[in-house]
Amino acid sequence: MTDHELISGIIDGDESAFKRLVELYQDKTYSICLGYLRNEEDAEDTAQEVFIELFRSIYKFKGESGLNTWVYRIAVNKSLELIRKRKTKKRFGFLNSLFGNEDIIERNYADFKHPGVQLENKERASVLLTHIEKLPDSQRTAFQLHKMQEMSYQEISDTMNTSLSSVESLIFRAKKNLQKSLKYYYENDKTQ
Amino acid sequence: MKSNKNIEKEIAKTMGSLEGASDIKAKPYFYTRLSTRMEERQLRQSTVWNWSLAAMILIVLINVISLLNISTETEENVDAIDLMASEYSMKNDDIYNSTLE
Numbered sequence: 001m002t003d004h005e006l007i008s009g010i011i012d013g014d015e016s017a018f019k020r021l022v023e024l025y026q027d028k029t030y031s032i033c034l035g036y037l038r039n040e041e042d043a044e045d046t047a048q049e050v051f052i053e054l055f056r057s058i059y060k061f062k063g064e065s066g067l068n069t070w071v072y073r074i075a076v077n078k079s080l081e082l083i084r085k086r087k088t089k090k091r092f093g094f095l096n097s098l099f100g101n102e103d104i105i106e107r108n109y110a111d112f113k114h115p116g117v118q119l120e121n122k123e124r125a126s127v128l129l130t131h132i133e134k135l136p137d138s139q140r141t142a143f144q145l146h147k148m149q150e151m152s153y154q155e156i157s158d159t160m161n162t163s164l165s166s167v168e169s170l171i172f173r174a175k176k177n178l179q180k181s182l183k184y185y186y187e188n189d190k191t192q
Numbered sequence: 193m194k195s196n197k198n199i200e201k202e203i204a205k206t207m208g209s210l211e212g213a214s215d216i217k218a219k220p221y222f223y224t225r226l227s228t229r230m231e232e233r234q235l236r237q238s239t240v241w242n243w244s245l246a247a248m249i250l251i252v253l254i255n256v257i258s259l260l261n262i263s264t265e266t267e268e269n270v271d272a273i274d275l276m277a278s279e280y281s282m283k284n285d286d287i288y289n290s291t292l293e
Contacts, residue, residue: 022223030218044219048226055230116216117209124209148213175207182203 003067010058022051025071028149031116032072035148036079038112038129046082050075069158072149076141076159131181135174138162142170143178 001009001020009017029050034043053074061070117125132140141160145151151159157167 019223022226026218026222027216028214030222031214031216034216035213040219044222044225047218047222048229051226052230052233114210114213114216116213118212121209121211124206125213128206128209147210150214178207179203182206183199186199186202 004063006067007058007061007063010055018055021054021067025068026051028068029071029075032075032145032149033079034114035129035144036076037082038114038133040115042082046078047075050078053078065158065161069155072145072159073161076145080137080141127182127185128178131178131185132174134181135177139170139174139177142167143174146171 001017006017006021010021026047030043030047033046033050034040037043037046050071054071061067112126112129113122114125114129132143135143138160142156145156145159146153153164153167153171156171157164160167162170
């Protein structure tokens with residue numbers, strides 16, 4: 001089934017076409033969300049929201065880019081949206097605790113161990129993810145899609161809707177910034 | 193504290209530590225959970241829509257009843273005023289109808 005056939009099937013109300021689309025992209029979508037959110041429950045929730053959004057707005061798909069890049073773009077945006085919400089909650093956490101709002105539970109994302117990473121690399125990956133989180137959104141997205149999703153520069157450029165040279169520059173700056181912050185981290189790491 | 197060489201080595205290892213991160217799969221029955229969530233949301237939305245429609249109809253009804261009541265009350269009030277005015281010979285237009293003596 002081609003992208004076009006899948007989309008026309010979904011628009012015509014064919015449930016099997018939607019199921020096929022979900023099965024095709026669920027792993028990559030979940031993986032993208034997990035890379036950003038560092039929590040399996042949040043990643044699953046957000047991946048589901050990606051497909052709900054896709055289902056709602058499928059008629060908007062014009063076919064200018066591939067269906068895969070469209071799905072991944074929604075996944076990136078939804079993940080960043082949740083991160084922004086988390087930050088807002090954190091900012092107003094004090095007020096919420098005053099009013100006894102128990103829903104705001106701050107998770108310790110620093111302890112997250114990525115399930116896809118090899119066992120001997122888990123600690124280092126956890127450190128790297130903490131430092132990636134401090135990068136600006138665009139640098140973070142380009143770096144994560146390249147390193148964690150093994151996407152080519154062209155795929156990243158399509159997903160981020162930006163030029164190839166911008167992607168190169170973003171990844172270069174992300175690497176530089178990460179090396180700098182990791183150097184500072186290891187130089188001041190008293191536990192080593 | 194570590195030497196510069198060790199730190200460089202550590203940074204290089206850390207930078208390459210995410211290898212294999214793309215090899216993860218969504219949990220089994222992802223589609224089943226997704227379709228349940230979509231159905232629940234649709235049901236919730238239709239319930240909200242039904243309640244909104246019922247509330248709107250109720251508001252319109254209350255308004256129509258109030259308007260009808262007000263117009264009947266106004267007519268009754270005008271009748272009562274006319275009656276009182278004629279009883280006390282205070283019809284408003286008397287002054288225009290009366291002739292100078």
